[in-house]
Amino acid sequence: MNGTDTQPLGASLVDPAKQAMLLSALYIAQEREGNLTAEAIERVAKRLGLNPGQVYSIASFYTLFRTQPTGHYLIQVCDGLSCYLCDGADKIADYISAKIGVQPGETSADGRFSLEKVQCLASCGTAPAMRINDQLYENLTPATIDAILEGLLEEG
Amino acid sequence: MTSWQPVLLANVNRPNSERITTYMDHGGYEALRKALGMSPAALIAEVKASGLRGRGGAGFPTGTKWGFMPQDAPVKYLAVNTDEGEPGTFKDRLIVERDPHSILEGVIIAAYAIGAHRAFVYIRGEFFLGVKRWIKAIADAYQYGFLGKNILRSGFDLDVSVHRGAGAYICGEETAMIESLEGKRGEPRQKPPYPAQVGLWGQPTLVQNVETLANIRHIVSRGAAWYASIGTEQSKGPKVFCVSGHVNRPGNYELPLGTPLREIIFEHAGGVRMGRAIKAVIPGGASTPILTPDKLDVPMAFETLTAAGSALGTGAIMVMDETTDMVEVTRRITSFFVHESCGGCVPCRIGGVRLLEALEVVSSGKGTPADLDRLEHLAHSISGLTFCPMGTGMCEPVTSGIKLFRSEFDARVGAQ
Numbered sequence: 001m002n003g004t005d006t007q008p009l010g011a012s013l014v015d016p017a018k019q020a021m022l023l024s025a026l027y028i029a030q031e032r033e034g035n036l037t038a039e040a041i042e043r044v045a046k047r048l049g050l051n052p053g054q055v056y057s058i059a060s061f062y063t064l065f066r067t068q069p070t071g072h073y074l075i076q077v078c079d080g081l082s083c084y085l086c087d088g089a090d091k092i093a094d095y096i097s098a099k100i101g102v103q104p105g106e107t108s109a110d111g112r113f114s115l116e117k118v119q120c121l122a123s124c125g126t127a128p129a130m131r132i133n134d135q136l137y138e139n140l141t142p143a144t145i146d147a148i149l150e151g152l153l154e155e156g
Numbered sequence: 157m158t159s160w161q162p163v164l165l166a167n168v169n170r171p172n173s174e175r176i177t178t179y180m181d182h183g184g185y186e187a188l189r190k191a192l193g194m195s196p197a198a199l200i201a202e203v204k205a206s207g208l209r210g211r212g213g214a215g216f217p218t219g220t221k222w223g224f225m226p227q228d229a230p231v232k233y234l235a236v237n238t239d240e241g242e243p244g245t246f247k248d249r250l251i252v253e254r255d256p257h258s259i260l261e262g263v264i265i266a267a268y269a270i271g272a273h274r275a276f277v278y279i280r281g282e283f284f285l286g287v288k289r290w291i292k293a294i295a296d297a298y299q300y301g302f303l304g305k306n307i308l309r310s311g312f313d314l315d316v317s318v319h320r321g322a323g324a325y326i327c328g329e330e331t332a333m334i335e336s337l338e339g340k341r342g343e344p345r346q347k348p349p350y351p352a353q354v355g356l357w358g359q360p361t362l363v364q365n366v367e368t369l370a371n372i373r374h375i376v377s378r379g380a381a382w383y384a385s386i387g388t389e390q391s392k393g394p395k396v397f398c399v400s401g402h403v404n405r406p407g408n409y410e411l412p413l414g415t416p417l418r419e420i421i422f423e424h425a426g427g428v429r430m431g432r433a434i435k436a437v438i439p440g441g442a443s444t445p446i447l448t449p450d451k452l453d454v455p456m457a458f459e460t461l462t463a464a465g466s467a468l469g470t471g472a473i474m475v476m477d478e479t480t481d482m483v484e485v486t487r488r489i490t491s492f493f494v495h496e497s498c499g500g501c502v503p504c505r506i507g508g509v510r511l512l513e514a515l516e517v518v519s520s521g522k523g524t525p526a527d528l529d530r531l532e533h534l535a536h537s538i539s540g541l542t543f544c545p546m547g548t549g550m551c552e553p554v555t556s557g558i559k560l561f562r563s564e565f566d567a568r569v570g571a572q
Contacts, residue, residue: 016357022339023322061341061498063323064281080243081442081488082400082474089488119325119492120243120442121282124400124472125407134284 018048022058026065035066063119071107071114073152075100077130080120088128092140093117096130099149157423162410163394164370168254174289176296179257185302187373191265192310194376199269203372205380207392212237212328212365213441213469215391215458224352225270225360232272233361235337235351236263236369238279238286239321239328242441243492244472247396247408248366252279252286255370256293260316262369264302265376267314270362274315278333281322290318325496329544330363332498343498344544367396388414391457391468399425401475402432413468414460418452421475432477436560440469442489443549445556482564486557487515493550504547507538511554518568525571528558 025048029040036059045052059065077083077093084090093104093115100113107114123129126138137148167173167182176184191199204219225232236259240248251259267275277290294316297303305313319337321327327336331345334356355361371393375383384392391413397420400406404426411420417439421427428434434449439456445466447454454464461468476485494508511534517523518531535551542548558565 016338019339020337023320023336026322027320058339058341061324062281062321065322079488080492081438081485082244082406084484084488085401085474085476085480086406119323119495120241120245122240122246122249122280124244124246124474125398126246127400127406131282136284 013049015049019050022048022050022055023062026055026059030065035069037067069107069111071102072112073132074114074116075130075132076116076118076121077104078119078121078123078128079117080124080127082120082124083128086127088130088140089117092128092130092145095142095145096149099146157419158411158415160394160411163374164251164258164367164396165255165408165410167258168250173254174256174293176257176293176300179255180300183377184257185261185300187376188261188264188302189308191268191376192308192312196269196271199265199376202380203269203375206375206383207380207387207390208368208371208375208383209391209458210365211367211371211395211470213242213443215468218364218368218371221352221362221364222266222270224350225272225362226353227271229271229360231274231359232270233356233359234263234267234270234272234275235330235333235356235361235363236275236277237328237330237333237363237365238277238283238290239333240280240283240366240470241325241328241496242443242470242472243489244398244400244438244441244474245470246398246400247471249283249286250408251366251370251396252283253289256289257297258370258373259366260293260297260302262364262372263316264297264307264314265372266362266364266369268310268312272362273313275317276337276356277316277318278327278337279318279320281320287318287320294318324498325492326498326544326546329546332544333363334361341498343500344546346543386412388455388457388459390459395456395471397456398470398472399475400473402429402434402477402480403427403475404429411456414455414457416452417447417454417456417473420456420473421452425473425475428475428477430477432479434475435478435480436476436482436485438466438472438474438476440467441472442474442492443552444469445552446560448560482557482561483515483519483568486553487512487519489553490515490550493546497546497550500544501542501547503538504542504550507534507547508550510534511538511550515554518565521568523569525566525569528565528569528571532558 025044045055079089102108102115128140129138200222208218209215324342326332327342332342336342351361395413409424437447458468494512497504499505539548539551
């Protein structure tokens, strides 16, 4: 290393254009397998010329990347302040928990449902809100929650 | 009641409002035509003269920010901040889902003004519909010749792409967003250098919020003088206020900056549910200090809210009635910031967890007066001692909550 070379060791091996694709690559890998398995992280790292440890570190920074499988239906109840003020958040999480028999943070034994409390979904004007997979549900009441859950149970 | 014909939200309730044809039927992309006939310097001067300040929370003068971009740099970038995550805020999501072209027109004009040929839209990973709407809007704009090479035969080229975040509030901070766009952990960078000097991949980068960009077309088409005639001395133009919590008609209300908080809550948002009294209001999103009802006449503007001891932030107004448990409100807001700490600084990462533990003890009714002292001590050991403002923001609800609602905290720990 000469006097003008101040780059950290190994930095020159990373291609910035490839690293910029990392979040997209992780989304693709996660969509394919449901979560980021060790193999998926290895594969992404190899394709983008990164170290698997580095990829895991970056993935772990972001809430939407998961290294554990989730249920077929991932129910995410907004835990934000506005939802709490509008009788949502814990009340809705507890209501759903009692209905499907799954505690927040857990997945049902049959792998059908996961229940989570998540940060503000930007639905404060239509609170209380929750999301199931890619679908957002707003202005929730016990009756609408019942209807939504019944719909899921019928779909199986 | 302030009478105001919406400008920023004029399109959102039209049928198929997100389509480029709907947008163009109502004057869409006319401002772009006008802007491309102006010099970049004249455009920057116009935005400066309008008095527009950033709508993402910090309120920095937009024209000044554009002026910071070096003229001679060969590569410059524009980054569009759609990472709306401040609890209580739901305006950017509405504009992106219902009127994405109003933002995109501002993106193209801003890029032309600063001489950027590449723009990156960074959007919150949870905004599934917003991602689709952004992608469709960009694809249609290419088709109509508003993006790509030689836009409207002006000789100006611009490419835009969409990048999903993946669940990290801190990525709404501009340098953390740049890190995330580069495919890294979203940890904020040291400022200075500011992104205008050293931004994305080391190049000068302008980062702008969605609502800020949605204002640009109106400044260009109606002129800076018109824009500057709206609002207060230091806060110009219309603003989308997000009203939520214990009000009869929660929702987004576009009004001139300077509209009194009381008017927004009681006349536009229909007043407090069941006619109850107000106990507290958060005026600008979860990171802004709580206001008590004696401050309800404050005009919703940057300078007046600062004088009242809070901040305009994102303009997200959360209303809490007399039945609200303020200890729980404090705990809940703190829990958000603790979850969203990037973990870079010890006071925020570990201090935050200790702060939340102490609040949980107090909130559960098992605490003692010593726990309140501990909370204040912890807040002093975090506030101002972290790399980015997150640490200070995390302590704000605790210190202002205990100060304003001391009797509720005292009662919870059995002190009189």
